[in-house]
Amino acid sequence: GAVVSQHPSWVICKSGTSVKIECRSLDFQATTMFWYRQFPKQSLMLMATSNEGSKATYEQGVEKDKFLINHASLTLSTLTVTSAHPEDSSFYICSAVGQGAWGNQPQHFGDGTRLSIL
Amino acid sequence: DQQVKQNSPSLSVQEGRISILNCDYTNSMFDYFLWYKKYPAEGPTFLISISSIKDKNEDGRFTVFLNKSAKHLSLHIVPSQPGDSAVYFCAASAVRGNKLVFGAGTILRVKS
Numbered sequence: 288g289a290v291v292s293q294h295p296s297w298v299i300c301k302s303g304t305s306v307k308i309e310c311r312s313l314d315f316q317a318t319t320m321f322w323y324r325q326f327p328k329q330s331l332m333l334m335a336t337s338n339e340g341s342k343a344t345y346e347q348g349v350e351k352d353k354f355l356i357n358h359a360s361l362t363l364s365t366l367t368v369t370s371a372h373p374e375d376s377s378f379y380i381c382s383a384v385g386q387g388a389w390g391n392q393p394q395h396f397g398d399g400t401r402l403s404i405l
Numbered sequence: 406d407q408q409v410k411q412n413s414p415s416l417s418v419q420e421g422r423i424s425i426l427n428c429d430y431t432n433s434m435f436d437y438f439l440w441y442k443k444y445p446a447e448g449p450t451f452l453i454s455i456s457s458i459k460d461k462n463e464d465g466r467f468t469v470f471l472n473k474s475a476k477h478l479s480l481h482i483v484p485s486q487p488g489d490s491a492v493y494f495c496a497a498s499a500v501r502g503n504k505l506v507f508g509a510g511t512i513l514r515v516k517s
């Protein structure tokens with residue numbers, strides 16, 4: 288149980304392109320989804336928290352106009368990296384928490400998306 | 406400001422022996438702690454957690470110990486198996502429903 292699917296797993300695209308990453312909870316309804324970013328050999332850094340049907344809450348330093356998050360249903364959240372540039376190249380991971388989970392934990396993670404901007 | 410610290414970047418253990426992974430935190434508001442295991446190019450997998458009202462939680466080969474006064478927790482894996490080789494992240498949250506703060510991770514290598 289508690290399977291989170293993330294798609295695509297790897298994206299290579301040109302600078303200036305917008306990229307959409309999907310995060311789905313397959314066997315549970317996710318009231319809250321989180322988006323993280325991980326640089327090589329570093330820890331996961333939370334970018335934003337999204338609750339179904341409401342606007343995402345962004346962490347300090349994360350540009351909300353750059354990283355658009357939509358959580359339209361209890362099983363799907365999307366992250367769109369708009370006008371991506373090489374510095375946006377990173378590993379993006381989503382996580383989801385089901386209804387009734389104690390205190391939003393534990394979070395269940397997708398397998399991540401490797402984004403490479405040329 | 407690193408609120409969750411894993412000071413050992415790597416650990417090497419012989420198969421069958423105990424692996425002990427350590428984590429320190431600075432924020433006294435943290436009340437829930439988790440350990441995740443991560444393979445390259447995959448998302449973290451939840452292993453075990455502990456709330457601040459407990460000092461020990463056990464699940465099979467995995468045991469987490471929490472020392473609140475020292476702001477320290479540890480993950481014990483016994484016996485260690487080669488399949489346990491991965492990066493282990495310690496994470497903490499303050500106040501129910503809040504975000505996770507991750508440590509930098511420890512690479513565990515279990516040698517057969």
